[in-house]
Amino acid sequence: MALLDIRNLDLRIARGSELLPVVQGVSFAVEENETLGIVGESGCGKSLTALAIMGLLEGSAVRIAGGSVHFQGRDLLTLSPEERRRVMGDQMAMIFQEPMTSLNPVYRVGDQIREAILQHRSMSRRQAHDRALDLLELVRIPDPVRRIDSFPHQMSGGQRQRVMIAMALACDPKLLIADEPTTALDVTVQKEVLELMRGLQTRTGMSIVLISHDLGVISETCDKVAVMYRGRIVEQASTSTLFSNMSHPYTLGLLGSIPATDHDVEWLDAIPGRVPTLDEAVPGCAFHPRCFAAKGSCRTVDPGAAAVSPAHFVRCHFPQGSSS
Amino acid sequence: MTRPLLEVRELRTYFSIGRGGFMRRKSVLKAVDGISFSIHEGEVLSLVGESGCGKSTVGRTLTQLETATAGTAMFDGRDILNLTHAEFRPLRRDIQMIFQDPFASLNPRLSIEQMLAEPLFIHRLVRDRSEARERIAATLELVGMDAKSMNRYPHEFSGGQRQRIGIARVMILTPRLVIADEPVSALDVSIQAQVLNLIKQLQRDSGVSMLFISHDLGAVRHISDRVAVMYRGALVETGEKRQIFETPRHAYTRKLLDSIPRLEKRIA
Structure with missing residues (x-):
């Protein structure tokens, strides 16, 4: 099937x-x-x-x-x-052409990934934070520990699309x-x-x-x-x-x-x-x-x-x- | 070899970003940082x-939409970077620009006829309206449009037709140098091909020189004689089209070419 x-x-x-x-x-x-x-x-x-x-x-x-x-x-x-x-x-997850319009400009990318995780999984904020770090690493964002606190506008277009992919993959x-x-x-x-x-x-x-x-x-x-x-x-x-x-x-x-x-x-x-x-x-x-x-x-x-x-x-x- | 139509030497265009202030340094964005190239009569150079x-920014500087910080650009023996706006005005007919969206800067309430007639009257290329209409009809047909479309308004046309009208507005002035900045990148694939063919045909027939600015390597190979590869404000490599595409010398050129998705071409 x-x-x-x-x-x-x-x-x-x-x-x-x-x-x-x-x-x-x-x-x-x-x-x-x-x-x-x-x-x-x-x-x-x-x-x-x-x-x-x-x-x-x-x-x-x-x-x-x-x-x-x-x-x-x-x-x-x-x-x-x-x-x-x-x-x-x-x-099921979806990513779009322009990541800037799908990301919220006033929240740090880490918060947005954590939110995507916590929507679907019950875990502590600490665990969600670690999961978000893992995801940023998975999509090969350099220096994820620092980048997790970045705002979308501080990232390049390619990095923003990687963040979108990380969010989409949050729940496998x-x-x-x-x-x-x-x-x-x-x-x-x-x-x-x-x-x-x-x-x-x-x-x-x-x-x-x-x-x-x-x-x-x-x-x-x-x-x-x-x-x-x-x-x-x-x-x-x-x-x-x-x-x-x-x-x-x-x-x-x-x-x-x-x-x-x-x-x-x-x-x-x-x-x-x-x-x-x-x-x-x-x-x-x-x-x-x-x-x-x-x-x-x-x-x-x-x-x-x-x-x-x-x-x-x-x-x-x-x-x-x-x-x- | 003949003298080039356009010879750009050590062109620099800097922008200051952020406000300066007490103990704060104004930072400078070096958008164009010392580039040199030349374009001969009838030649197409891609950037x-x-x-x-x-x-x-290179194209915008050469048409005085930005101010050059340093360098020279000799056009037909005159340095166009050091002219006042008044001195530059008569040259505007000779140096024309095709934009990605030709209608973004045009009044949507003008008919196509009014839109194309305006530059003809400004540059005193026609005496009266009937002469203008004749010339507009001929130019519209040249770009593959029905002459009757001059009575219509911009919103009635598709993206491809708008670009044809944009090209007509440039070609009607019989310029000597056309600067085309991403002229097809907003169009659908099948329409891109039509417009690229049109630009190539018009360039050949008129012998106009062209600076073709694009990120699209396929379009660049299709249209140009020579290619200049730009990276972070500087030219990393300039050469004949075949040399650039087949034996690139600079690592960045190789990286660019290597990044193009390959079409699977198998013979069954």
């Missing part, structure tokens, strides 16, 4: 009297000790999917319109908030959801933070859902990948399969858009046009107005997810370079 | 480095 199993998740956003679909029929599973990457551009629904898993959509304009989110065998969407907190408890979660955790960081710091996350996974066996717009980050970090476009997963496969046999024209377009650093390319294979806005209805496949392979049926019929090979799914009438 | 290294 997968640790996290999402089936046909549908999310809608309230716009006036209308409910517009923002995530449609999203299904994926994450096994223990596995890292799943969700890649896509802004507005594709990757962050909303994460917030739905965490139960953080309450009070927002986004409604869960259908589907299931099974975590350790129980559907979180059928539970009341209290039951949900009990089932999820300290087993089974699942860590990381939403663009390195996007605000410099490339050299990004490398350190990604290495840290991989190392912690090896130690603890936790599962990770890594959300990113950066195919390079996904490629280096994840076991499998889901590519999202306009609320749907358009391609899903193991990382090695995806990169050796990309099938969806959008995935190919994303790859072609990235300027290489190891060789010279005269012109980038950019995807033409732009992502349609939420209220622009696109009949047929949502990608067809930008797709180089679009033909008649793409304009009228929305393709379902089909297997190109076992465990490689693509939502396209004319998948590219299929190995058959 | 690459991480946040806080001072790369944006």
Whole structure:
């Protein structure tokens, strides 16, 4: 049984009297000790999917319109908030792009880590303090005994993200959801933070859902990948399969858009046009107005997810370079 | 070799931080601390480095948005760092800047036409409105926009389209040097590629010289002829693009290149 199993998740956003679909029929599973990457551009629904898993959509304009989110065998969407907190408890944690907005600027980082620990564990303040020190050491903050009394603004962006990771790991979660955790960081710091996350996974066996717009980050970090476009997963496969046999024209377009650093390319294979806005209805496949392979049926019929090979799914009438 | 269009020597831009006072020392932030480089006609030089290294301050100093502490910057034979604002004004047409968000500093209540016409009238490049409209239409088409979009307002455009309009506002003046500061870093991946291609195409067609300031090594490799790597206010290495990317000499350049996440490229 997968640790996290999402089936046909549908999310809608309230716009006036209308409910517009923002995530449609999203299904994926994450096994223990596995890292799943969700890649896509802004507005594709990757962050909303994460917030739905965490139960953080309450009070927002986004409604869960259908589907299931099974975590350790129980559907979180059928539970009341209290039951949900009990089932999820300290087993799931999330980190965000900009650690400064998630950390409280007027409390010392040590206090904030201790609070995260004491929310879920009954122990003395002394024990919580020691645990906080251990966590800072675990995320390789230099000189933790001194840094535990620092305020967030006294730390660099990379150190703040390490503190966020320390807080997320406070109760040994089974699942860590990381939403663009390195996007605000410099490339050299990004490398350190990604290495840290991989190392912690090896130690603890936790599962990770890594959300990113950066195919390079996904490629280096994840076991499998889901590519999202306009609320749907358009391609899903193991990382090695995806990169050796990309099938969806959008995935190919994303790859072609990235300027290489190891060789010279005269012109980038950019995807033409732009992502349609939420209220622009696109009949047929949502990608067809930008797709180089679009033909008649793409304009009228929305393709379902089909297997190109076992465990490689693509939502396209004319998948590219299929190995058959 | 011909004389460079821009020759920067020992440029320093310092900021004083904190208030001085009795028995208190004012501290000085050396954002740019003695850098030298040159850009020839038609050449693209990239300034690459991480946040806080001072790369944006270089661009801002060269356009007099910051005041240089020391050094010279010879542009077409004149030191642009030692001009009064009045003396610098006519040069503004020749030295134009593309920002990350071109509309951050523009009035949202102006139509695109008004926005693009303003610099044309300031620099007296057109005589009347119909001439301005003609030139605006042509420039909008050059950047891949419909000429009709001149009647619309900034909020009606997506991020990629806004940057195209920002580029149009620069190119309409036919500048000799363009300073582009992180022009694509706020855009989505697929839109970044479109805009990078556009900048490269326009640069080639017009032969304008460019200082391309970026933290994105991929974008830098795509766009430049030569690359200068900046670290803590100083240049650690300058060279031809291929030399920098393929045989980097400085340890910091190697560290930067080594940090780029690799795309798995397997042949099935």
